[in-house]
Every structure is written in structure tokens, then in C-alpha cells.
Amino acid sequence: MKNLSFITCLLVLFSCNGTKKTDLTALRNGDLIFQTSTSPQSKAIQLATNSKYSHCGIIYEENGAYYVFEAIQPVQSTPLQKWILRGEDSHFVVKRLNSADKIVTTQNLQKMKTIGKEMAGKNYDLYFEWSDERIYCSELIWKVYKEGAGVEIEKLQQLKDFELTNPLVKAKLKERYGNTLPLHEKVISPAAIFNSNLLYTVFEN
Numbered sequence: 001m002k003n004l005s006f007i008t009c010l011l012v013l014f015s016c017n018g019t020k021k022t023d024l025t026a027l028r029n030g031d032l033i034f035q036t037s038t039s040p041q042s043k044a045i046q047l048a049t050n051s052k053y054s055h056c057g058i059i060y061e062e063n064g065a066y067y068v069f070e071a072i073q074p075v076q077s078t079p080l081q082k083w084i085l086r087g088e089d090s091h092f093v094v095k096r097l098n099s100a101d102k103i104v105t106t107q108n109l110q111k112m113k114t115i116g117k118e119m120a121g122k123n124y125d126l127y128f129e130w131s132d133e134r135i136y137c138s139e140l141i142w143k144v145y146k147e148g149a150g151v152e153i154e155k156l157q158q159l160k161d162f163e164l165t166n167p168l169v170k171a172k173l174k175e176r177y178g179n180t181l182p183l184h185e186k187v188i189s190p191a192a193i194f195n196s197n198l199l200y201t202v203f204e205n
Contacts, residue, residue, distance in 0.1 A: 024066065026202055030104040030112065031059040032095045032141060033068055033080075034194050035087030041126075042088075044172040048162040051191030056137050057083065058144060059094070060113065069116050071140040073124040093204040095194065103149050112148030119143075127176055128159070130186040142188045154196040159185045 036042065037055035045054040057070030059080065066080040084090050097103055104112075125134035132143075145151045160183035164173065173181060193199070 027059055027061070027066060027094065028096065028100065028104070029060050029109055030097070030100065031202060032193065032199065033057055033059055033083070033092055034095070034190060035084070035092045036089075038086070038088055041172060044166075044169045045190070047166045048164060048169045049189045049191035050163060051189070051194065053093070053190050053194050055087070056141060056190045056193060058112075058116070058141055069140070069144075071119075071122075071124055071135045071137045075119050075122045075124070075135050075140065077120075091205060093194070094202040095199040096202050097151070097153075098198055098200055103151055108149040112144050115144050115148045116140075127182075128185065128187055129182075130156075138188045138190045138193050141193055151198070153198055154188060154192045156186045156188055157192060159183050159187055162187075162189070 034053040034056045036046070036052055039055070042054040046052065055070070057068035057078075060067050060069055060077070062077075067077040068080055068083040069075075069077050070083070072078075078086075084092055119132070119135055119140060122132075123134045125136040125139065127134075128136055128139075130139070135143075142153055142156075145153050159181065162169075164170065164181075
């Protein structure tokens with residue numbers, strides 16, 4: 001009964017507030033999902049990366065249910081319905097590798113999940129450092145695909161490549177780093193992955 005309610009709710013979400021109707025059969029393991037987070041840092045991320053989207057995760061199916069593997073506090077799998085409702089206006093976009101049929105094979109998918117298990121439970125990285133000690137959302141996606149499937153979804157950037165002059169962004173940077181900004185730190189943003197030429201849009205609501 002719970003599963004029926006869950007699926008019904010998802011179908012409503014997928015069929016309303018958009019021009020496209022879709023259903024759960026459109027989802028695949030390894031799909032990427034994007035939303036506008038309602039977290040305190042979301043607006044700063046949007047401004048710094050010139051993007052509507054500030055959070056992302058990887059969709060996996062387990063025992064007939066869909067989850068989003070994501071870097072929040074801590075890194076974890078979140079039921080898809082819960083993940084969608086947590087975003088601004090419950091809006092989301094699902095993307096997929098152009099070559100998913102060749103790359104997201106059963107073998108590579110297992111590798112990706114194994115890499116993910118090693119990251120599960122780690123703290124969220126508020127400082128966006130390129131280490132494995134703590135993880136942020138787009139870093140999680142990038143490393144899972146790189147280490148699990150051998151794909152670099154998008155070229156890495158440096159912090160200095162972002163738009164850092166907006167007052168809100170400057171305030172958030174000051175809060176996190178004080179007066180010493182790690183401008184040459186390697187980074188990957190939700191926006192960079194969202195705009196990758198290696199991906200196409202499956203659907204959005």
C-alpha cells in the first residue's frame with residue numbers, strides 16, 4: 001500500500017507543472033537529477049555559477065524503489081519522492097549520459113555503487129575542497145562516474161573561475177574562508193555538470 005501511494009505521488013509530480021508527461025519507466029540507474037536547493041547557501045551557489053540549479057544527485061533503483069544518492073549531511077541515499085519535495089517548488093530535471101547504454105553497464109554500475117558506498121556517511125564539504133575526506137554534491141557525481149565508469153562528466157574548474165563579486169557571494173565566502181580564499185582549488189559545480197555536452201535531458205517537471 002505504501003509503495004502504491006509512493007508511485008501515485010511520483011506520477012502526479014511527473015505529470016503536472018510541465019509540458020511533458022512521463023513516468024517511472026523513463027528513469028534509469030545512474031541518471032542525474034538536479035534541483036534548486038532551499039539551503040542557506042543555495043542562492044550564493046546560483047549566483048556564483050550563473051545557474052538556476054544548486055543541488056544534484058545520482059538516481060539508483062533498489063528493490064523496486066528509486067533513491068537519490070547525494071551529498072548532504074552526511075552523504076546518503078534519499079527516497080526520490082522526499083528528495084523532489086525538498087527542492088524549490090518541487091522542480092527537478094533528470095539528465096543522462098549520451099552514451100549511457102555503453103557506459104552505465106551492469107559492471108560499471110556495480111563499480112559506481114561500490115565507490116558510493118565508500119563515500120556514504122562522510123560529512124558534507126562546506127569548503128568545497130577537492131579531497132575525499134568530505135564531499136559536496138557535484139563532487140560526488142563527478143568522482144562516482146570518474147572512478148566507477150571512467151568518465152569525466154565535465155572539465156574541472158578552479159574557484160577563481162566563478163563569479164565571486166556579488167555581495168551575497170562575497171559574504172558567504174567571507175563566512176567560510178575569512179580573508180584567505182582558495183582561488184586555485186579544483187572544483188566542479190552543479191551548473192557545470194548540468195551543462196555538460198556529455199548529457200541530455202530525459203525530462204523535467
